[in-house]
Amino acid sequence: MKSIYTLFILAISISSYNAQAAVWEDTQSWSLEYEQKYSEWMQSPAVKEGMFTNKNSPYYGVNTDCADTAYALRAVFAFENKLPFAITNPSGSREPSKTLNNRTTRYDKVGPENKRLVALITEIGSSVGTENLTRFDTFPPAIKSIKPGTLFTYKMQARFGKFIRHTYNIKDIN
Numbered sequence: 001m002k003s004i005y006t007l008f009i010l011a012i013s014i015s016s017y018n019a020q021a022a023v024w025e026d027t028q029s030w031s032l033e034y035e036q037k038y039s040e041w042m043q044s045p046a047v048k049e050g051m052f053t054n055k056n057s058p059y060y061g062v063n064t065d066c067a068d069t070a071y072a073l074r075a076v077f078a079f080e081n082k083l084p085f086a087i088t089n090p091s092g093s094r095e096p097s098k099t100l101n102n103r104t105t106r107y108d109k110v111g112p113e114n115k116r117l118v119a120l121i122t123e124i125g126s127s128v129g130t131e132n133l134t135r136f137d138t139f140p141p142a143i144k145s146i147k148p149g150t151l152f153t154y155k156m157q158a159r160f161g162k163f164i165r166h167t168y169n170i171k172d173i174n
Contacts, residue, residue: 066168071125087100
C-alpha cells in the first residue's frame, strides 16, 4: 500500500511540474559573443533547408514563411543555447509590455521542450509577420555590419495598391 501511495505522489509531482513548464528555461544572457555565435551558427550545416520539414529533425512541424523563419531561427538558437527569447506585440496590441517569450507556460501540456518550442514558433507564425518583425523586433543595421544572421526586409507596392513585405535571412555572404 505504501508503494502505491508513493507512486501516486510521484505521479502528481511530475504532472504538476509539467503543468507549469516554460518552453525552456534561459540560463544565459545575450551578449556580443552570442551574436557572433549566432552568425557562425547561421553559416553552419545545422541551419539548412528541411530543418523544419524533415521528420528526423527535432524542430519538425514548424510551418514558416519568410518572417516566421527569421523568428524561428532566432528562437532555435536561443533554445539551443539557453538564451532568452521574446517578440513584441504578438496580440496585435501596440503595448510594448506585451511579449510572447520562452517563459510562457501556454504549451506546458505539449510535451518535451523541443515540442513546446515548435508550438511557440507556430503561434508566432499565426500572430505576426514581416511588418511586426520590421517595426518592433529588429533595427536597421549599418551596411558595414551586415553578416550571416542579419535580416533584410523590404516593402514594395503590389497590384491594386497593396503592399508586399518580405524578409530574407542572410545565411552567408560571398
